[in-house]
Each structure stands twice: as C-alpha cells, then as structure tokens.
Amino acid sequence: MTAAQIIEYVIKSALILIVMTAGFAYVTYYERKALARMQTRIGPNRAGPWGLLQPVADGVKLIFKEEFVPKNADKILFMLAPVITVVPALIITAVVPWGRVISLFGYDIHLYLANVNVAILYLSAIASISVYGIVLAGWSSNNKYAMMGGIRSTAQMISYELSLGLSLVSVTLLAGSMSLVDIVEAQGAHGFFGWIVWNLEQPLGFILFLIAGMAETNRAPFDMPEAEQELTAGYHTEYSGMKFAMFYMSEYIKIIAISMIASTLFLGGYLGPFISQFPWLGPIYLFIKTMIMIFIFIWVRATFPRFRYDRLMAFGWKVLLPLGFLNMLIAGVITVARGG
C-alpha cells in the first residue's frame, strides 16, 4: 500500500464521516420541514434563511445543556452506551459505493471506501451492534422506563433483523455476490429494463427491506423503544446534553445509512442515465435516491400510528418472516432456472 493510497483512504473516510454527521444535521431539518408540510404547517423558518441554521441552533443548545448522570446509574456503561450506538451507525456506510471510477490528478479513484466481498455480512453485523448501545443505555440508566425501552428494542431487533437478513439473502442470490459494487452493477447490467426485472425477480424484497429497515432504525410506526406515550422517552429517558444528542444522531445517521443501502440494493445505487460517460454523476444519483428513500421514511412516520407491542411481534414473526422466506424462494427458483 503506497502513501498515496493511504492518503486516499483517509480522505475518503473523513469524507464519509463529515457527510454523515452534516447529513444528520440536515436530515433533522429535512424531516421537520417535510413533516410540517404534511401537517399543513411551515416548519422551522426563523434561524437563518428558510430556517437553514436550525440544526446549528439545535446543536449549540444541546452542547450547553447540563450533562446529567443519575445517582444509581452504572456510570461507565452510561457513558459508553451512546458511543456504542453512534459508531456503528457512522461506519456502516463504508461498504456502500457512491460511483464507479473517476480520474483526478492523473490518478484513478474508486468512488467507494471498501469493496469488501462480504459487504452484505458486514452490513448485517454492524447494523446489529447498535442495539447493544440502546440496551445498555436502558439498563445502565437504572430507570424502569429506560429498561423497558431497551428490552423492547432487543426483542424488536431480533424479530426484524431476520426479515432484513432474508431480503438481503435474495439480493445476494440474484447478484451472485455479496459485494455491493457487484450488486449495483448486476442491476445495471441490462439497462433500465434489467433494473425492473431485478425488482420483479424478488417482488417483496424492497418492501420487506423497507419495513425491516424502519424497525431497525426504531422509526415510527416501529418506535417501540422510545414510545413517548408509554415510556416517557424509552431508553434515553435519563440522557441529556451531548449524550442525548448522540442517540439522536445515531437514529438519524441510521436513517441515512438504511436509505443509502436500500437505494444501493433495490434502486440501482449510483446508476442512472449517462453514468458511463460522466462517472461523477454517480454520487449525485445516489444522493437523489437516498433523499427519496428518506422522504419515504418521513412520509410513513407522518401517516401511521405506532404498532401495539404484541402486534409488532406478531407482524414480525407471523407475517414478515414467512414473506421473507417466500421472497427468498422466488429469488432462488429464478436463479436456478437461469442456471446460476
């Protein structure tokens, strides 16, 4: 590995971190604006032009808030839990490609941080780590509501991780590879028509991934761990200041991550018209698709009320899991019929 390569990786990693953290700030703004419009309100418009400085104002407010640790809390775990939640959210997108190859300063740069041949495994592994942060937060707070929130989130994760995994399996079967770059290229192999066929071959895959992804990110209608009406604030009841901000951050970064992964796996990722001639269009296409996915997340949040806890479990195990197997079966039969 040459020095230039190391610098390249460092720059790419820094870029991902910056884009994810800045993206988090503006996804909160995006969500507040979109939710406001869906409720025929205007949304934040006081801080800066069109309220664009609202995330900055929120951040400054949270920094100046008191950091409070409950007396009987497990101090070390209490401090550690937000970190355990936010780090996986930040690193999960390392395997998501943003484009093909661009030439910069006479040097070919691949627009991805890592083209791992087990990227799908990496995704499912990292996605499940952040639940530890939530459970530990609930447990270390020494608060019954936080504890309930943490336990709910474990149960929910286990139920929905399976359906998420099954939808990933069907994608892997059809692409014949676990690398996200290969999966994106497999969708674009036969043009736009090929992409439609890709989604017809796993008719439930996208929906399953979307529902399981919403459960994975603890978004409404699956926001059981932080159900305000029942559990005050769930697992982060006792958190304040920057530690709370980190939970908030991980939630929104996970939304970005799941949206990016969904667009990569089912919407053709960085592919789009003229991508072969202009490779730098890749990140733009990925950005647009991610924005659409985030919009769907917000839209669903604005529309549906929260599931009841037992219905949530019943839905996960009795509906989504069989549908996931069915989807996998369809994808498998098609793969075999093709002679793959």
Place this chain on the structure above:
Amino acid sequence: MFIVELGRGLWVVLRSMFEKPVTYQYPEVKRPVRPRFKGRHNLHRYDNGLEKCIGCSLCAAACPSDAIFVESAENTDEERYSPGERYASTYEINMLRCIFCGYCEDACPTEAIVLGDNYELSFYDRRQAIYTKEMLIMPVPPGGKPTPQKVEPGKFNRSIPVMENPKD
C-alpha cells in the same frame, strides 16, 4: 384490504403536503380577531376628550376574580376629568387575575370599559401585570382636549351616556 387502506392513508398525507399552510407568521402577521373578541380592556373617552368612566366601581363589584381596583375623586369645573360628580383617580386591572369574562363591560353604566382586541399580554414580573389607568385609557380623539379640562360651569354636571345596541 388493509394494504389499500394503508395506501389511502399515505395518499391523504401526501395530498396535504400541497395544501396551503395554516400557519400565521405570528409576530409579523397577526390573525384577525372576531368582532366580539374579549381582549385587553380599554377605557373610552367622549369626543371632546372627557373620560367616560365616572369611578362608580360597579365593574370592580361585578368582577368575579376581583381583578379591578377603582378609587374615585371629585370633579370640579376647573379640573374636570369626566362628566358628573366623580371620576376614577386610580383604575387598575390585574391582568393575571382577569379571566376576560366581560362582566365589567356589562356592568358599566357609561360604556367606559370595553374589552378590546389586544391579546398580547405578557410580562416579566408580577408588577407589570397590573395595568394602570394610563395604560388602559384611549388616546384623546381628534378635536378633543386632554383631561383635566377647564369647562364652563353647569354644562357637564351629569353623565348621560348614549347607549346603543351592538351592531355586529
């Protein structure tokens, strides 16, 4: 089919995105109040500038939350504040106690106190919540003179209000 119902729900939400927002940009744009809105009280004057309030304290008696305090003093033709014998030398309303029921307006024999349309009543401490006569009284109408006025004797020795039915 419940999938169809979910879709209908999503459609309703998406459609409402393109409706006009109902928000009023409050400090810049104020929502117009209804004609009989009961906001902050005003103490009215006659066209010549004399105060309508005769200091009878009927408003204070009618007030269910005991928010009004009136102290009256004698009028003279040299220093005349209102027609008739007496005027309100002190008139205070505690806006923290007032429930904006409008009984004071009903009780007033001269239509001096009328609930206006100002609802921006916020204070930094309790003392600011007590609105004095200077704050409540309307400005002198054009052509009128400020009180106390020096008037010719015997002209304003009775307060005879012109009571009208509400027009709105």
